[in-house]
Amino acid sequence: MFKKSLIALAILGSSAVLNGVLAYEQGDYIVRGGAAVVEPQDSSSPVVITEPGLGSTGAARVAVDTNTQVGLSLTYMYTRQVGIELLAATPFSHDIVGSDGAVGFGKLAETKHLPPTLTVNYHFNDATSAFQPYIGAGLNYTVFFDEKVTPTLDSTAAFNALASLAAGAAVNVGAVNGTDIDLENSLGLALHVGFDYQLTDNLGLNAAFWRINIDSEAEITTSTANVGAVKAKVNVDIDPNVYMLGLTYKF
Secondary structure, three states: OHHHHHHHHHHHHOOOOOOOOOOOOOOOEEEEEEEEEEEOOOEEOOOEEEEOOOEEOOOEEEEEOOEEEEEEEEEEEOOOOEEEEEEEEOOEEEEEEEEEOOHHHOEEEEEEEEOOEEEEEEEOOOOOOOEEEEEEEEEEEEEEEEEEEOOOOOOHHHHHHHHHHHHOOOOOOOOEEEEEEEEOOEEEEEEEEEEEEEOOOOEEEEEEEEEEOOEEEEEEEEEEOOOEEEEEEEEEEOOOEEEEEEEEEEO
């Protein structure tokens, strides 16, 4: 549905010209806001048990689900065609679930993140066009916070299953208590395309897309009755497609 809306707006704007109205000029500020969807194109390494040193669990991996929040960006037009844009949003919330060899585990944890993204965008059309496509590139810094594990992961059964996958034989880690998960923040490249379609001199429609490089390492720690501290880690390439559809306002 979201992608169909982007296509429909593109068709609407492809032949439009706003006579007598200047779209963007040097020094303008542009605010864009709307519904923002983060759709991970994720992959992960196997879960590795680092303490005790049992090693890789083989096919036990994780995946991250999609989430929608309110997106907001601010652009400063450095020249008539070059704009500097900062993307922000309300915190995104994602479930972390088992995949491949761990698919039967279900939901293992959840996390929130903020993905501020700074891009430099080039606007193609002249200042009298209502249809203003642009393309850009820049950097993203993703901050993870409020990470929580589910009772599924904070259990003896889960750690016994993971330990058995790593050891290749049945393992009894004893009672599990107080499992935590921590995700590293991420710095990566971002690619950006979008367009505005002006309805008035100040107000318009916006559709935008980002491809963002987000890589994180998750560390899982717990205490067990007979083995002591148990630690595991998994590297996750989230690399989401981000879609935003909403309004634009120039001032």
